[in-house]
Amino acid sequence: SAVISQKPSRDICQRGTSLTIQCQVDSQVTMMFWYRQQPGQSLTLIATANQGSEATYESGFVIDKFPISRPNLTFSTLTVSNMSPEDSSIYLCSVQKGGGTATSEQFFGPGTRLTVL
């Protein structure tokens, strides 16, 4: 398994501001993912962040709105920029161990609950 921590655990922000969420893993991993989840709803993949390359964004998500950093194999950040109330959600960091093979499962952090006023 993997132990994943996220900071902050929750935050309340004003519209128009930006928030950077940190994800720290207890071991080196190749593949990291950022998801968004409305409370009680399903998960939507925002982007895949592999160390040493640009993040790959899913349809509907753009780098200007959700810039991602991946400086090393144990850390990543997701910034939610120019926030609006529609960005209120839970943001989850996830990692895939096992060399990133398609058979290996993903592990998830505890999430960051964001409320935008």
Next chain:
Amino acid sequence: AQSVAQPEDQVNVAEGNPLTVKCTYSVSGNPYLFWYVQYPNRGLQFLLKYITGDNLVKGSYGFEAEFNKSQTSFHLKKPSALVSDSALYFCAVRDPVKAAGNKLTFGGGTRVLVKP
């Protein structure tokens, strides 16, 4: 494109009774299937996965799942439910084709409520 359906938004079961959470999938080839559980205010926890081999997969906390290729299903089961099993359950699928980028596609989730 890969997709997952969880036809039940909520499942209610009495403690001690069998629990089944349904999942059907759609992928272009042979699927890799996963079940996760999310307790309130927590991240997702991995329960089990099907990659290949035996159609009955055993996982954490006494859960198991049966892969049925003809019905494109991967239902999660527990013979005797506990109140502590009350949570949100997600089925997920990954297309083994490399070009899919290892992306997991999640179902909509099923809320399980186990009553004492």
